Amino acid sequence: MTIRPKLGLDGRTVRKARRLAQRATAPVVELAKTHTTVSVERAVLRLAGMTGTDPTLGSGEIPWVNRVVDTVRDQVGLEYGVALPVWHELRTGGYSSLDDLAEKVGSGSVQFAVPTGKDRDRAARAALAAARLGLSNIDRRRKERDRLIRRIGDPKQRPWIYLIVATGDIYEDIPQAQAAARAGADVVAVIRSTGQSLLDYVPEGATRQGFAGTYATQENFRLMRAALDDVSKEVGRYVRLTNYASGLCMPEIATLAGLERLDMMLNDSMYGILFRDINPIRTFVDQRFSRMVHARAGIIINTGEDNYLTTADAVDEAHTVTVSQLLNEAFAHEAGLADWQLGLGHAFEINPDIPESFRLELAHAMLARELFPDAPLKWMPPTKHMTGDVFRGYLLDGFFNLIGTMTGQGILLVGMMTEAVVTPWLSDRDLALQNVRYVLNAAGGLHEDFRPARGGFIAARAKQVLTEAVDLLDRIVDDGLLNAIADGTFGITKRPADRGRGLEGVVRRADGYHNPALELMEATGE
Amino acid sequence: MNEPAGLAATGGIVRPYGDTTGDGMVQLSFTLPIPHDARAEGAALQLAGKMGMAPAMVVHAKAMSEGFTFFVVYGSVTHLVDVSKVEVIEREYPLLPAKDVNAQIKRTLRRKLVVLGACIGTDAHTVGIDAILNVKGFAGEKGLEYYREMRVLNLGAQVSVPELVHRARAERCDAVLVSQVVTQRDAHLRNTRELSAAFREAMGTRRPLLVVGGPRFDPAMTDELGVDRIFGRGTTPGEVASYLVHAMGQHRGGAR
Incomplete structure (x- = not known):
């Protein structure tokens, strides 16, 4: 569904906003290009096929990729990347495979070196071949998705209906996800266990215990994708699977998502910094790599602007959502993502007690729609003002759905009237879907008739938010994005660049740094 | 009806x-794991009857998913409520919204409340302390970092007790929050006693408020462990924040 522009936004202001976003992000991109992180390096090994955990360490939860990257770092540093020392050792040390090398690292019998001269060239070539094989696996999964969508079909309507599953046990999640698909979900998201974003490794295997969510692991990804493939054929539409590339292991999780044909990933440029106190540089370096993988894998990213509105006032701070969307877009384009892959987030979080709250919501949603006409925006339901009064909550969700269809949102996260009361019951989900269906059925074409009055409340409000966004972007460009984050410009938390979790995993690249995955992805991205 | 409604009557x-005094009307909705048919509606009425609804009416029944039926039932309950026998368990502090917590800090302290959080000993499970401190929060409530009038320092996992005492002093902090998940051989109790002893020794009565939390703590053990408050499973950031301002009010001049 394409929606014709109706707000009469000033084209010059829109272009200025984009230009400022580009200028604000450029120095941070430069930082990302001159640093690496332990997780980026581990992702290279994962792409080359290294799997499994070291059974002798702790209770066997630490992956080999962590052991190998940590060992390389201890012995020769990561300034040149992990690929050169690993593939040099693999070539010259008489190992049968990458996994064999990992096990020898575990036993402590490997001494890594950074190769030079011809040895370096040979190691780089071998690493490139291994990374190329990994990327071709991701390419194959992408083609497989395209084929399945051609054969089975896309959902008939937009927005796509997005439902969440979260039991902590992958074997419980699977029947729930299939039931959600049968009930009408076009997208199923498996919420992660609380705190996974702060783990500096990706857990392994099928997991049955999580805290308010299920661990993101390669095996869990595989199991769920296979289950949704089955149900897709049954319901006659390709049901998409979503997980989270956020936290300390973004690059690795993005890689695993590409390898297991996940379809959407939560991947915000600043969420980890603001809400999880992850070091800003770590986040931006990891994020760039993860977005390049998503671009390659044909994955749609979902950004997290809804989170700003749960901590700040949705009216006063509306422009911070616009600014974040523009920054997310600039970072995403730089990493090679196309507009159709940008599920930019925004949310229905204005206090329903304030006058004209619906018109304000509509103005904000239309602004997002018109600023990003080719992006499948992700429209997030009310949470902050869901009070436990389930009746009022059901009405709010109806108004939320109405804006979803009036403004041509691409992805609609289904709101639950029991938000903040219980994890959704079977009946809550069913009632919520009835609500969505009623609104889409009753008002699906309303956008054709609806046009806000020229210079009226809605158009004026959209213009005001855009103007405030441009002013804030101006200040960010002057200040520098990292300083703005340090000063608490977004949300209310101050996050200095030299603090936060995961900083110890950031390494400045040396001349001669080699990352075969980045090299191949950058070559195709240009 | 001539009697006035209300308790007196x-x-x-x-x-x-x-809509009438004494009609006892309630509404109820639930799902039974059986397909929708006449028997299912009978089953719903049976449940309503056992819950004290007589007469009860199934006003809505709808098949849901496969093998489930959703019901809405209206009816009159036969039960009586004796208001004079209601017991209310009072929490020692009122639950306040973030806005009021901030206002109270501003009014009583006239500066930010400084909170230091950590996992001590070998415990690497920061889930608890992060849920309370991170802006992300827990159970729909924002963490303490969200409170404008608090300055929150989260030291993370495996912080030693001397390090914690040192930082608490250096930051002139008002409250120290420690979460403990690992309970092997009562490690959580041992660590907590070590914590309170160290603060007592280093700072005496001028020590900050000591608050510990974790799924296996008994909230009644504060005296025994030498801390000011213990929070158990399911505690939300709002409860901790409300407690802190309440305790600061009581403790004024004591801390720092």
């Missing part, structure tokens, strides 16, 4: 109110 005995 009923001597503290009340029934639910639909």
